[in-house]
Amino acid sequence: MNSFEQTRYKMIRRGAVIGIIGNILLAIIKGWAGIVADSRALVADAVHSASDVVSSIAVMIGIRAANLPPDKDHPYGHGKAETLTAIIVAVLLFIVGFEIGLNAVKDAGEPVAVPKTIALYAVVFSIAAKEAMFRYKHYLGKKYRSEAIITDAWHHRSDVFSSLAALAGIGATILGDKAGISWMLYGDLAAGLIVSIMIMKMAWDLGTDSIHNVLDHVLHSEDTVEMRRQAANVEGVMQIDELLAREHGHYVIVDIKLSVDPLITVEEGHAIGKQVKETLLADKNVKDVFVHVNPYTKN
Template identity: 35%
Template sequence: MAENPVKIIHRATWIGSIVNVSLAVLKITVGKITGSQALVADGVHSFSDLITDTAILIGSRYWTAPADEGHPYGHGRFETFTNIFIGILLLVVGIGIGWDSLSALGHEANATPGMLAFWAAIASIVVKELLYRWTVIQAKKINSRSLHANAWHHRTDALSSLPVAVAVVANYVFPDLHYLDQVAALIVTAMILKAAFEILWPAILELTEAQGDDGIEAKIQGYASEVPQIKEVHAIRSRRTGSTILLDFHMLVHPDMRVEDAHTVSEKFKSHILSQIDELVDVIIHIEPYTCAERVINPCCEDKSCD
């Protein structure tokens, strides 16, 4: 029996939260002791993960709920709004860190950070990369976009520690380059802002009713070509709601086919595509006769019949 998706989300998020707290305290403490502004910024980034963890813990209780009378298409948009919250939070954190780093560039340089900052950054890279890989596995089990977004938040945290480690070593090798730590903090900022965009943009497209899957039309056409009774499919439309996709299209059958037979063909075809496309949760098929008035892909020629 498959494990409850909510349990998977909560387990992955709680484990991530414990790791985030531990690393955030470590990096901020070591950053203050060694004078590494970049490591402190990286620690603040780790603390921001806690807010996204909380959002996922709360939001998952809603977006995993089944469709009801008030939400006949399900509650997937709660996951969309959770992703938007995560993206906006990352954006704000990134802008704040970037502003502090730019301000520091115009002042007297800090002392060279101690090598303890290097080892703290290395520990963060290793732990957060492992956490990213494990969280992605959990996200794929239940096809959760929010959990996947949070996994990328972990990887961003790992990547953001890399310039910190490089800056500490470079400051020892080239002590005259006083502002390498601030430059590293700016690189961290760029990584955070990139992650924010990659989380926000798909959520924005979803809210604006963009096509749910760019490749779904070709898939449906391919599946339809394997069914002799289906003469044509067109007007294929999809939209995403959280981690799921809703689909509708027109299916053309021979004009002489009985309504009952056409319905049977459409139900079998619906079951087939639902089994083939994991994210797909509902399909609406509009049955039409294969006549000149309805044909789109293969329109009738003036001197030919519709057969």
């Protein structure tokens, strides 16, 4: 593991740990405030935060597995472990969205309890904390190309939405009770359904992207222009016949076919191929390069 990969692993692991600790603290704070304030919406949101600990632990496991060195059964490394983790988190996120919507429908037949004002403060604190966690983890995920961290970051953003729904519902219930407007007491149910649909849509999009990547997605030609240019500039390379860059989790594996002078020795051709490999490996996102050398022929 080179210095960049060590730093990457350290920073992403730190992000996952922060997610676990943050969700535990928020679950405790919101659970306590929900019970004191007699707010079902806040208690449900606390359970939501507690369930998020599971996804953060899954991310931790996925990150650790992705950083295992290549072995006989996995010669390309374990980078796809992060992508598989992202799929798992997306599924959990979809289930959370479904549960929020289901609970909103079930609560429609229950008597409405008017929560105390302290519930509003707890929800506002939760929104601020979750948004900060989202921004931090999204930054880490983008910087270090971690699908698992990015998906978990959006999980935090989904919590912001669900907390906003709880805030709207609690606020509407308190205001409706004071103003004597009965229909406002059910504002949290409508908000919960809307947020439920938003979260499920988010989970579907994130899961679809991760599934696309786990199926040996190849970078588009416009994304490999610089790679082709660098390889073509190596002395002795007469033509790039084919270049395929496969995403393998957070890194890329390159397969390249190039043509050299057919009259040079095998050793000289091998040296050119080796130089092309070293040139492409200079990119920190490229994990390995497989070079096939062909004799150049005019079309």
